[in-house]
Amino acid sequence: FGFTEDEVISLLPEGLQIEPIREWYNGYQIGPWKIYNPWSILSCLKKNGALDAYWKNTSTNALIFKLAKDAGTEFKETLEQLVQNKPQQQIIETGMTFAYLENNVDAIWTLLLHAGYLNVLSHTQTSFGIDAQIAIPNKEVMEVYAKIIQLWFAKEKNSLQSYLKMTEALTTGDVGTFEAEISGFIKMTASHFDFDKNTPEKVFHAFMMGILVGLRDTYLIDSNKEAGHGRADLLLIPRKAGHQGIILEFKVSKKKADLENVAQIALSQIQTQDYTSKFPEGMPILCIGISFYKKHMKALSVVLDQDSH
Numbered sequence: 096f097g098f099t100e101d102e103v104i105s106l107l108p109e110g111l112q113i114e115p116i117r118e119w120y121n122g123y124q125i126g127p128w129k130i131y132n133p134w135s136i137l138s139c140l141k142k143n144g145a146l147d148a149y150w151k152n153t154s155t156n157a158l159i160f161k162l163a164k165d166a167g168t169e170f171k172e173t174l175e176q177l178v179q180n181k182p183q184q185q186i187i188e189t190g191m192t193f194a195y196l197e198n199n200v201d202a203i204w205t206l207l208l209h210a211g212y213l214n215v216l217s218h219t220q221t222s223f224g225i226d227a228q229i230a231i232p233n234k235e236v237m238e239v240y241a242k243i244i245q246l247w248f249a250k251e252k253n254s255l256q257s258y259l260k261m262t263e264a265l266t267t268g269d270v271g272t273f274e275a276e277i278s279g280f281i282k283m284t285a286s287h288f289d290f291d292k293n294t295p296e297k298v299f300h301a302f303m304m305g306i307l308v309g310l311r312d313t314y315l316i317d318s319n320k321e322a323g324h325g326r327a328d329l330l331l332i333p334r335k336a337g338h339q340g341i342i343l344e345f346k347v348s349k350k351k352a353d354l355e356n357v358a359q360i361a362l363s364q365i366q367t368q369d370y371t372s373k374f375p376e377g378m379p380i381l382c383i384g385i386s387f388y389k390k391h392m393k394a395l396s397v398v399l400d401q402d403s404h
Contacts, residue, residue, distance in 0.1 A: 097123060097130030106136065111144045119146050122232030123214050132211065135235055148238035150211060159210065162203050163243040170200050171247070177231050178240055178301040182216055187225040204229065212236050234318075237301075244305025262310055265341065268381050274394040277306070281390045299345050299387045300328055307331070313338065317373075325368040332374060339398070340380040342370050348386045354393040357386035362395045371399055 098106070100121065104113055120135045138149035163170070173183050186201045187208055201224070207213045214232035218225050231237055261276035263269075304318055307329065314331040331341035342365050348357040362384025365371070371380050383396045 096133065097125060097128075098133055098136055099128055099130060103131050103136055106140060108140075108144070115146055116144075119234045122236075123211075124216060132233075132235070148235045150235055151239045151242065159207065159212070159239075160243065160246060162206070164246045166200065166203060170203060173204075174240060174243070177229070178237065178244075178305075180231070182228045182230040185227055185229050186221075186223055187215075187218070187227045187229075189224055212239060237304075238308065241301070241305040241308040244302065244308075258306070258309065262307070265307070265381075266310070266313070266338065268339070268396075268398065270381075270383060270394050270396040273383075274392065277303075277394075278392050280306075281392065299347065303329065303343065303345065303385075314341070325364075325370070327365070327368075327370040327373070330370070330373055333378075340371075340374040340378050342380060342382045344370075344382075344384050346384070346386045348388040351388045351391055354386045354388055354391060355395070358384045358393040358395040361385060362397060366399070 100113070100117070103116060107113065107116070116131075116136070116139065120131045120139065121129060123130050123132065132150060135149045139145065139147070163174075173185065176183050185204045188199075188201050188205045204213070208215065208227075208229065212231075213229045213236075216228040216230055218227040220226075231240065257276065261273060264272035264276065300318070304316075307316065310316065310331060312334075314333055317330040317332065318328070327342055328345050329341075329343040331343075333340060344361040344365050346357045346361040348354050362382060365382045365384065371382070374380055377400055380399050381396060382399055383394055385392060385394045
């Protein structure tokens with residue numbers, strides 16, 4: 096039901112490195128071993144090493160998305176911590192039945208574990224079930240939770256139309272509308288993203304990754320990908336000709352008054368670190384520097400091309 100790392104290495108063709116494979120598909124603790132998802136490894140190798148969230152296309156997703164979309168505050172708060180790579184304590188029920196799924200948050204986490212969307216780091220047996228320390232195992236599974244966050248976005252805004260307006264604004268370069276839509280969502284929701292002055296950058300990063308996941312059919316979305324002289328927060332590389340590339344860089348401001356200055360620092364970093372080098376020559380690239388302070392944000396942009404430095 097899984098491959099060890101030695102087995103995965105033996106399967107890799109010459110020239111394909113283990114490090115990105117490990118980041119995407121490793122992380123399931125089974126006894127003393129950490130194993131790789133076999134379906135994902137075989138799918139990746141079949142596509143000559145292309146890294147993608149193959150597990151999200153399996154049959155359990157429809158049920159998981161429905162349950163997560165309708166879940167209450169307790170589930171959302173736990174997931175908020177998990178996407179920050181903070182393990183959480185959770186009761187896993189040993190005798191779960193589908194009849195309890197819609198009314199029992201413990202049952203949802205149990206389903207997520209057995210469906211391959213969680214890893215158990217440690218556990219103890221209790222009279223109520225298994226008290227487990229859970230975590231998101233790898234980057235591939237993080238993509239599924241990003242999709243769940245996108246569904247929350249559509250629900251909080253009361254319709255998918257607002258979400259589509261936001262993504263269309265981004266892809267057409269209407270950064271003002273993009274900023275307004277994101278700002279509106281941040282300000283109206285308090286249930287599952289409790290932003291404050293101490294919120295780290297990676298939380299905003301996970302939040303933005305989640306709401307942009309709907310663009311995956313049009314763009315290859317890379318998070319923290321090596322580019323130029325550093326790692327860009329988000330690269331949106333068009334899958335087909337005719338679309339401009341998009342780079343997003345995030346910063347957290349210490350004061351509301353500094354939002355614009357910090358957004359400018361983020362925008363300047365895109366150029367100084369040569370993040371545009373990941374895009375085809377001559378392609379126009381929308382570069383956006385975004386700063387956050389509590390539930391406020393500011394976005395500044397410029398259009399460059401791959402040869403702009």
